[in-house]
Amino acid sequence: MEGSENQEQLRPSSIWNAEPNPGNHACWHFLLLVRVSTHDEGNNSMPRIVEDRNVSKGNKPAPKKNFAQKSFMRRRRDISEKMHPFPSQGRQMDAPMMPTYGGHAVDALLSHGASGATALFFQENRKDSRTLRILRQAEGHKVPLHPVSRKTLDEMTGGARHQGFVLYCANPEPTWQPDHLSRLLRTLSEPALLLVLDGVQDPHNLGACLRSADGAGAHAVVSPRDRAAGLTPTVRKVACGASESVPLIRIVNLARTLDELRNAGVATIGLSGEADESLYEIDMTGPAALVLGGEERGLRRLTRANCDRLARLPMLGAVENLNVSVAAGISLYEVRRQRESHRYPPMAQDKPSPP
Missing domain, CATH: 3.40.1280.10 (SPOUT methyltransferase, trefoil knot domain)
Structure with missing residues (x-):
C-alpha cells in the first residue's frame, strides 16, 4: 500500500477461530468487512479502520427457550411495563418513575394534588371505604386506574407492605430547595x-x-x-x-x-x-x-x-x-x-x- 495517496483494500475476517468454509453458512453468521485506508501525511501514515457488519441469509438459528425461560421473560416484560406505565401514549419518561405504596401514603399524596402521578395500581375486587375514597381522588386528578391482583402488587413493590395500593409518580419528591x-x-x-x-x-x-x-x-x-x-x-x-x-x-x-x-x-x-x-x-x-x-x-x-x-x-x-x-x-x-x-x-x- 506504499506509493499511493489513497488506497483501499477490502479484507474479509471471520469471527470464528477456525478457517471459514464457504459451503457452510453457519460459519458465516457474522462477516466483518474491515476497510483499511491510509493517507500519507508527510512521513507519518495513520490507518483508519471502519467496521461494517453484514448478516448473511444463512444465520445460525437461535436456541429455543424452554418453558421456564419463556415464563420468566414474559413475567419480566409484564412487570417492566407496569413499572413504566403508558409508554405508547407519548408520556414523558425522562424523570424516574418512583412508586408510592401504602394506603396512608397514597391517600396523602392524592390529597395534596398528586403532582406528577401517572398511574394508580390497586388490588382488584376491593370495595372498602378507604379504597373507594382513594379511587375517587385519583379519578378527580385524572390519574389512570389499574385493578391488578395482590400477587402483581407484591412483585411491583418487591414484597413490601403495600396495603393494596401502588401510585407511580414522575416527580415524587417535592422540590424543597435550601x-x-x-x-x-x-x-x-x-x-x-x-x-x-x-x-x-x-x-x-x-x-x-x-x-x-x-x-x-x-x-x-x-x-x-x-x-x-x-x-x-x-x-x-x-x-x-x-x-x-x-x-x-x-x-x-x-x-x-x-x-x-x-x-x-x-x-x-x-x-x-x-x-x-x-x-x-x-x-x-x-x-x-x-x-x-x-x-x-x-x-x-x-x-x-x-x-x-x-x-x-x-x-x-x-x-x-x-x-x-x-x-x-x-x-x-x-x-x-x-x-x-x-x-x-x-x-x-x-x-x-x-x-
Missing part, C-alpha cells in the same frame, strides 16, 4: 419548630421522624443531601402521609444552615447523651430547632460546635441511648407541651376560706 427554609421562617405566624437530622440514613427512621414531626406540629424537617436518607418509597410508607404535609428540606452544608438559623433568631438545641443539661430544663417556648444525630455516631463534632446548647434525655435504665426517631418524638412533644402550657397556663385554684 432557600425555602428562610422563606418559611419569614412567613410563620408562630414560633418556629424545626427538626434537624444530622446524617440519618435509615429510611424507616426518617419516615418515623417525619410522622412525629407532623404529629407535634413541626414546620419542617431539615437534613443534608449527602450521606442521609432521601424521600424514598419506604420513607413515604413509614411516614403514613406525613411526607406530604411536612416539608423535608435537604441542605448542602449543615453547619452553615445552623448558623443561618441562629442569625434568624432560632435557638439550635443539639441532643447528646454526654450533655450536662436535661432537655426538660430548657425553655423552648420560643423559636427552636432540635438537632439529632445519625444512627451510628450521633452528632458530629462540627454539628455539636454549631449548636447553641446541648441537652440530653434522661436515661434511667441500662441502655445508653434511644433510637433517633423515638428521641425525636419525645423531644418534639416536650416542645409542644411547653408551648401549650405557656399558652394556656393552669387556672389558679380558689383558696379555701378560713373556718
Whole structure:
C-alpha cells in the first residue's frame, strides 16, 4: 500500500477461530468487512479502520427457550411495563418513575394534588371505604386506574407492605430547595419548630421522624443531601402521609444552615447523651430547632460546635441511648407541651376560706 495517496483494500475476517468454509453458512453468521485506508501525511501514515457488519441469509438459528425461560421473560416484560406505565401514549419518561405504596401514603399524596402521578395500581375486587375514597381522588386528578391482583402488587413493590395500593409518580419528591427554609421562617405566624437530622440514613427512621414531626406540629424537617436518607418509597410508607404535609428540606452544608438559623433568631438545641443539661430544663417556648444525630455516631463534632446548647434525655435504665426517631418524638412533644402550657397556663385554684 506504499506509493499511493489513497488506497483501499477490502479484507474479509471471520469471527470464528477456525478457517471459514464457504459451503457452510453457519460459519458465516457474522462477516466483518474491515476497510483499511491510509493517507500519507508527510512521513507519518495513520490507518483508519471502519467496521461494517453484514448478516448473511444463512444465520445460525437461535436456541429455543424452554418453558421456564419463556415464563420468566414474559413475567419480566409484564412487570417492566407496569413499572413504566403508558409508554405508547407519548408520556414523558425522562424523570424516574418512583412508586408510592401504602394506603396512608397514597391517600396523602392524592390529597395534596398528586403532582406528577401517572398511574394508580390497586388490588382488584376491593370495595372498602378507604379504597373507594382513594379511587375517587385519583379519578378527580385524572390519574389512570389499574385493578391488578395482590400477587402483581407484591412483585411491583418487591414484597413490601403495600396495603393494596401502588401510585407511580414522575416527580415524587417535592422540590424543597435550601432557600425555602428562610422563606418559611419569614412567613410563620408562630414560633418556629424545626427538626434537624444530622446524617440519618435509615429510611424507616426518617419516615418515623417525619410522622412525629407532623404529629407535634413541626414546620419542617431539615437534613443534608449527602450521606442521609432521601424521600424514598419506604420513607413515604413509614411516614403514613406525613411526607406530604411536612416539608423535608435537604441542605448542602449543615453547619452553615445552623448558623443561618441562629442569625434568624432560632435557638439550635443539639441532643447528646454526654450533655450536662436535661432537655426538660430548657425553655423552648420560643423559636427552636432540635438537632439529632445519625444512627451510628450521633452528632458530629462540627454539628455539636454549631449548636447553641446541648441537652440530653434522661436515661434511667441500662441502655445508653434511644433510637433517633423515638428521641425525636419525645423531644418534639416536650416542645409542644411547653408551648401549650405557656399558652394556656393552669387556672389558679380558689383558696379555701378560713373556718
